[in-house]
Amino acid sequence: MSAAAPIAALGRSVLGALALIGRIALFAADTVSHALRPPFYWREFGQALVQIGWLSLPVVGLTALFTGGALALQIYAGGSRFNAESVVPSIVAIGMVRELGPVLGGLMVAARVASSIAAEIGTMKVTEQIDALVTLSTHPMKYLTLPRVLAATLAVPVLVGMGDAIGIMGGYLVGVTRLEFNPGTYLNNTVDFLERWDVVSGLIKGAVFGFIVAVMGCYHGMHSGRGAQGVGRATKSAVVAASILILAANYILTELFFSA
Amino acid sequence: MITLRDVHKAFGDNHVLRGVTLDVPTGESMVIIGGSGTGKSVAIKCILGLVQPDSGTIEVDGRDVRSGDRDAFLARFGMLFQGGALFDSLPVWQNVAFRLLRGSLKRPWPEAREIAIEKLRRVGLTPDAADKYPAELSGGMQKRVGLARAICAEPEIIFFDEPTTGLDPIMSGVINELIREIVVEMGATAMAITHDMSSVRAIADKVAMLHDGIIQWTGPVSQLDDSGDPYLDQFIHGRAEGPIEAVR
Numbered sequence: 239m240s241a242a243a244p245i246a247a248l249g250r251s252v253l254g255a256l257a258l259i260g261r262i263a264l265f266a267a268d269t270v271s272h273a274l275r276p277p278f279y280w281r282e283f284g285q286a287l288v289q290i291g292w293l294s295l296p297v298v299g300l301t302a303l304f305t306g307g308a309l310a311l312q313i314y315a316g317g318s319r320f321n322a323e324s325v326v327p328s329i330v331a332i333g334m335v336r337e338l339g340p341v342l343g344g345l346m347v348a349a350r351v352a353s354s355i356a357a358e359i360g361t362m363k364v365t366e367q368i369d370a371l372v373t374l375s376t377h378p379m380k381y382l383t384l385p386r387v388l389a390a391t392l393a394v395p396v397l398v399g400m401g402d403a404i405g406i407m408g409g410y411l412v413g414v415t416r417l418e419f420n421p422g423t424y425l426n427n428t429v430d431f432l433e434r435w436d437v438v439s440g441l442i443k444g445a446v447f448g449f450i451v452a453v454m455g456c457y458h459g460m461h462s463g464r465g466a467q468g469v470g471r472a473t474k475s476a477v478v479a480a481s482i483l484i485l486a487a488n489y490i491l492t493e494l495f496f497s498a
Numbered sequence: 499m500i501t502l503r504d505v506h507k508a509f510g511d512n513h514v515l516r517g518v519t520l521d522v523p524t525g526e527s528m529v530i531i532g533g534s535g536t537g538k539s540v541a542i543k544c545i546l547g548l549v550q551p552d553s554g555t556i557e558v559d560g561r562d563v564r565s566g567d568r569d570a571f572l573a574r575f576g577m578l579f580q581g582g583a584l585f586d587s588l589p590v591w592q593n594v595a596f597r598l599l600r601g602s603l604k605r606p607w608p609e610a611r612e613i614a615i616e617k618l619r620r621v622g623l624t625p626d627a628a629d630k631y632p633a634e635l636s637g638g639m640q641k642r643v644g645l646a647r648a649i650c651a652e653p654e655i656i657f658f659d660e661p662t663t664g665l666d667p668i669m670s671g672v673i674n675e676l677i678r679e680i681v682v683e684m685g686a687t688a689m690a691i692t693h694d695m696s697s698v699r700a701i702a703d704k705v706a707m708l709h710d711g712i713i714q715w716t717g718p719v720s721q722l723d724d725s726g727d728p729y730l731d732q733f734i735h736g737r738a739e740g741p742i743e744a745v746r
Contacts, residue, residue, distance in 0.1 A: 277600065285587075362585075369548050370583035374597050374647075375572045 265460075266453045272377070272384045283385040290351050290386070290452070291393030295400065297350055298343045302401035305338050306330060306408025314417050326417065327424045328431035330409035335432065335440045336496075339402040341488050344447030347394055348480035352455040355386055356476035359459025360469035368460075378460070387452040394448025395441040402440060439495045446491065447484045454480035499524050500545060500655070500687065505554035506711075507540055514540050515551070516711030522704075524559075527681050527688040529698045529719075531733065532708035533742065538691035539580075541708065542657050545689075546575060558655070569602060576648035576686075580660040582640040584632035590643050591628035594618060597651045617646040621676055638669040645673070649680055656681065658690035662697050674700035695734055698722070707733060709742065 309330050317323045359382055362368050368378050406428060413419040454476045462472035500522040507515040514537035522528040530538050543549040545556055547563055556563045563571065584593045595614035598605045605613070615625045621642040632640055641661065648656055661677060662670035674697050681688040681701070690701050698705060699719060706716040707730050715727040722734060732740030 279600070365581055366579045366583040367585055369543070370577070370579055370585070372548055373546055373572060373575060373577045375569045375601050376596075 262453065262457055265457045266387075266449075268379060269383050269387050269453065269456070272380050273388065277380065279381055279385055282381060283389055286385045286389035287393055289354070290347070290390045290448075291396060294347050294350055294393075294397055297346050298397045298401045299404045301342050301346050302334070302339060302405035303408040305342055306334055306405030306410075307412040309333055309338065309405075310409035310412040310417065314413075323417075324427070326413055326419065327409070327427035330413075331406050331428045331432045332436055334405035334409070335402045335436045337440075337488075337492075339405055340398045340440045340443035340447060341484065343398045343401045343444065344394065344451065344484045344488075345481055347390070347397065347448065348451045348454075348484060349477055351390065352451045352458075352476040352480040353473045355452060355455025356459040356462070356473045357469055359456060360462030360472040363460065363462050364464055364469060383452075383456040383460070386456055387449060390448035390452035391445050392448070394451070395444035398440055398444030398447075399437075402437065435495075439491075442495075443488060443491050446487055450483045450487060451480045454483065499557075499559055500689065501555075501557045501560075502541070502545070503555045503557075505541070505544060505556060506552045507537070507544060507549065508552060513711055515544070515554075517554070518708070518711070518713055520706055520713050520716065522687060522689055524687050525685055527678075527690070527701055527703045528706060529702035529704070530689070530691045530706045530708055531693060531695075531698055532691075532714075533693065533733070536708050537711060538708055539659055542577075542659060542689065542691060546572070546577070546657070573597075573602065573651065574654045575657065576651065576653035576655070577657040578641070578644045578648045578659065578661055580663055582632070582644040584640055584643055584647070586632055589629050589631055590618070590623075590635070591615060593632065593643060594628075594646045594650050596647060603651055613650065614646070617650050618643070620649070620680070621646045622672070637664050638666075638673070641665065641669075641673055642676070645676060645680070649684065652684065653686065655687045655689070656684075658688065658692075658701070660692055660694075661690060661701075662692065662694045667696075670694065670696060671700075677701050693733075709733075 310326055313326045313329045314323055317325055359368075362382070371378050371381055410421075410424055410428070413424050414421050458472040458476035458479070462468050502518050502520045505515050505518040506513070518541055530541065532538050540549055544551045545558070545563060547568070558571070558574070585596070588596070591611050591614040592599065594617055595610040597603050598610040598613060599607070611628070615628050618625065618627060623639065623642055623646070627635065627639065627643070632643065635643065658677060662673055665673060677688070677690070678701055688701070690697065692698060699722075702719040704716065705719050705722055707714045707727075709729050715725055715730045717725060722730070725731065728741050732742050
């Protein structure tokens, strides 16, 4: 083996990764371009809204509830080291709406939705259902991808908003029942220190994360390999890629929104 | 008339089609036979544009399949897929009437449902199958639903990809008979691919044998048994010895 072999292997991996990013970017652009051209399948869009939005609410809500409660306990314990226990309500609120609500909500949706989209579309591919769509004069990008991507982009911010509220409620419940905060004071501190941009920035993050989740699910499903193993690999890739991209996008958006 | 001229297609190093030339006259039923992996499905998918050939020309009624309005082109076709390819998330009647519920052939839902039920009856299924989901049906019933979907918009050309694979001999006979009846009744051009010789004899007007990426033999079904072609003879009699390698 020559000394240059590891460098060549590294180069191939980098080129492969760049090519994959390019393919996914083209896939996303193609999806968006279909939104500008009729027909639009409203029924499929409605079903995707229910599947992605409504049916993800319990998972996102429970995640937010427990995270809000744990956050209150942690901030109280940490704050007590320098007599700052009173910041619990405001830090819980800001932490939930700016960061934990969108990121944890996005990750939970990635686990639930990206996997389900990739598995469904991957199975459709290996059982020739996508070929059948084409022969029935129906563009798979319009019928399968666009409704899901649009639904996720619209539904995840709503889920994030609801998750924020539930998370703050989790913090409130722990603050009032375990940490002996006055209920009125807790709510006042929550509202007083929360700014509109805190909430809006979290919702924008939610929309971006929703887009990422659905694009990853659809891309990996559409490019699924043959058989059960191919679908399994597509499902795993969709969840992993969506999760990593959510965390990367979160950092970039946080830099854009809050580094001044 | 469907015309393929010197069509080549390779997947990496695997040269599946190496110059397929074939004519399927309008109103005729052509069956392509050949061993597994010889490119029968690829040939049909090339005609439909699901797979792009590397070279060669494919024309339908003198017009290149890659030119013109794709929706109008596809509206002329119906296809029965090997595994049925029914949409799991839709009830049977919506599978059958899929083309009538959207696109240029869109009809009101009640009318589309009525047509779907009529087509289900035509393939021997009762209306109570209409509201079931594909997963609730047996393999034979799924094939029938696939057949009903293929003929629902009354296409001029129908493709059948391994129509009897996975069915018992009696159900295979029923499906073969149905296909023949429907093709004759509609006056459609039909193209089927199979390695089931009972299907060949039931469905075909003409037979083409695909081997090693080219059409090895073509002729009327009546000449199948005395063609004199060693490849065809080996295939139709299912012999391990002959010019076709048994282990590929």
